[in-house]
Amino acid sequence: MRVFNFSAGPATLPEEVLRQVQEELLDWQGIGASLIEISHRGKEFSAVRDEAEVRLRRLLDIPDDYAVLFLQGGATLQFSAVPMHLLQGGSADYVVTGAWSQKAYREALRLAPVLGGRVRLAASTEESGFTRAPRPEALDLDPKARYVHVCTNETIHGVEWLELEAIAATGVPIVADMSSHLLSRPIDVRQFGLIYAGAQKNVGPAGLTIVIVRRDLMRDPWVGTPAVMQYAAQAENQSMLNTPPTFAIWVSNLVFAWLEKLGGLAAIEALNVRKAEKLYAAIDALPLYHNAVEARWRSRMNVPWRLKVEALNEVFLRESDAAGLKYLKGHKMVGGMRASIYNAMPEAGVEALAAFLHDFAQRYG
């Protein structure tokens, strides 16, 4: 029996996709072997890779002057790859809105001396406990910066923001870590110089990292940049400079097809809005629970909350687990609970969780 899996990542995948993988695992489309047992350079896998790119371009309406790369190393490797390509001899602005953008900032700070560049903190919401997006007037932006780095959905703190007009107004390319909400809603790719995302949150299995980069930003990486990290070299080789993560690309392609069948990103967004509203409504209605994020910046994907009686945490986790609502323990940085309700989480899962929240509060609140 499948449970409702609220894991933050690797995370729940559409059941339909998993069944198709199961069905095709031993004999992919009649070739008598699995797609993950054959050469990535053969016509079978190449066709799947190409199809994945076509579908992703269609879903996100990615213009031709952007390259789509299927890389490895996770979003974390992009914390390094971005400055290696864009920072040299210049300055970059970082907006820190939670744990992940802070990690990206720290990695850039670490590399800056090697790259002969400078890294500035353009804003931080740490003093609010990472419970909101930065106020536009609090942004200290350098109009000469090479790029501005943001994380548009903070997976741990549950803050989501795409109100980037103040940053866009400077004309400086925006680099966005969208690991935990890429494909959850339509976005305007043209607003960004570079978008990156580890697949294992809202897209597919672990092992694949998606990079969408405006082609003019791929030029002249730092001389020490490993070849597999170089955007232009990967773009010239269809992301196959070395062996790509074939399983993750295959499954992600099936997820893309699943999204298209559902009606694309506008359709999944409507569903995601409904799911998030139901969950936040339950949290807000019950005095036992508290979500600290300012309402307008609350993430649709990652919903953290605390129990006002901390002593009940263990009981809550035990009972929710027994009810088939799994992996609700919050990240150790923030404590409490967290439900990740990505694209593949059915609305029934959110409804079951909301009902459990009510029931638990009634019994212990």
Ligand SMILES: *Cc1c(COP(=O)(O)O)cnc(C)c1O
């Ligand atoms: C999970 C996550 C990361 C790190 O991803 P890896 O693929 O493990 O390197 C970075 N940024 C965000 C927003 C994340 O959610």
